[in-house]
Amino acid sequence: MVSIPRVETPRDLPDSAIRKLVDGLLNLAYPEACALCGAPLSRSRECGVCGACWDRVLELRIGTPRCASCGLPLPGFDADPAPLCLECLRRLPPFAGARSWGHYSAQLRGVIHALKFGGKRNLADCLGPLMAAAFLEAWRKEDFDAIAAVPLYRSRKLERGFNQSELLAASLGRVLGIPRIRALGRTKSTLPQVGLGDADRWANVRGAFECTLPRGVQGKRLLLVDDVMTTGATVSSAAGALLGAGALRVSVLTAARAVL
Numbered sequence: 001m002v003s004i005p006r007v008e009t010p011r012d013l014p015d016s017a018i019r020k021l022v023d024g025l026l027n028l029a030y031p032e033a034c035a036l037c038g039a040p041l042s043r044s045r046e047c048g049v050c051g052a053c054w055d056r057v058l059e060l061r062i063g064t065p066r067c068a069s070c071g072l073p074l075p076g077f078d079a080d081p082a083p084l085c086l087e088c089l090r091r092l093p094p095f096a097g098a099r100s101w102g103h104y105s106a107q108l109r110g111v112i113h114a115l116k117f118g119g120k121r122n123l124a125d126c127l128g129p130l131m132a133a134a135f136l137e138a139w140r141k142e143d144f145d146a147i148a149a150v151p152l153y154r155s156r157k158l159e160r161g162f163n164q165s166e167l168l169a170a171s172l173g174r175v176l177g178i179p180r181i182r183a184l185g186r187t188k189s190t191l192p193q194v195g196l197g198d199a200d201r202w203a204n205v206r207g208a209f210e211c212t213l214p215r216g217v218q219g220k221r222l223l224l225v226d227d228v229m230t231t232g233a234t235v236s237s238a239a240g241a242l243l244g245a246g247a248l249r250v251s252v253l254t255a256a257r258a259v260l
């Protein structure tokens with residue numbers, strides 16, 4: 001009997017080896033570029049952002065002191081948490097507290113734009129661990145039952161193909177081991193908050209959310225996730241819908257915080 005020499009076929013190669021091979025070939029043919037600066041990127045690098053740009057993202061982390069309620073950076077105070085910011089003194093938010101990982105500017109704004117408008121969904125998996133770090137600075141995961149994402153209106157989600165806040169909530173949930181709950185719906189199409197004045201921002205999102213799963217949120221301690229927080233009008237409205245449906249407590253976490 002003639003023995004047939006065994007040739008290693010792609011079927012025998014582990015998945016990761018095949019992926020490396022294919023990535024290597026693709027990289028030769030179509031080198032990937034950094035989503036922010038366009039520098040050529042090794043395809044094996046996760047996220048699609050080069051090391052230099054990611055280092056700049058990391059420099060945008062929000063430090064102390066912050067408003068005790070909404071987490072607004074309040075440089076100049078010597079205690080953390082600082083007293084309430086003027087906005088929270090004027091209108092105490094319905095949520096139990098809010099945190100954001102970084103300042104919504106420069107490279108972090110670029111990453112969020114690339115995620116939202118450039119369709120670079122894998123960036124959510126790079127922001128998730130940063131948001132988890134901000135979460136763990138403020139809270140303990142045992143104190144939360146579920147994570148809910150701020151929803152997009154149907155037509156906008158269809159147009160974009162995904163909701164960036166859901167992707168962030170999914171990544172964060174995987175890192176922290178907290179389950180996700182789909183409990184919110186958007187009842188009306190709202191204008192983008194960017195570009196609106198303060199009063200218009202609050203009017204724009206008033207009544208814009210409904211709890212679609214009241215039995216799922218009753219008595220629950222929830223973490224509400226969004227990509228960017230500015231005045232807090234959007235997350236306040238969404239948190240109000242969850243609390244109105246019987247949630248015990250809603251805290252807020254966003255990837256970035258825009259300071260007006």
Ligand SMILES: [Zn+2]
Nearest residue numbers: 034037050053
């Ligand atoms: Zn870059």
Ligand SMILES: [Zn+2]
Nearest residue numbers: 067070085088
């Ligand atoms: Zn505040």
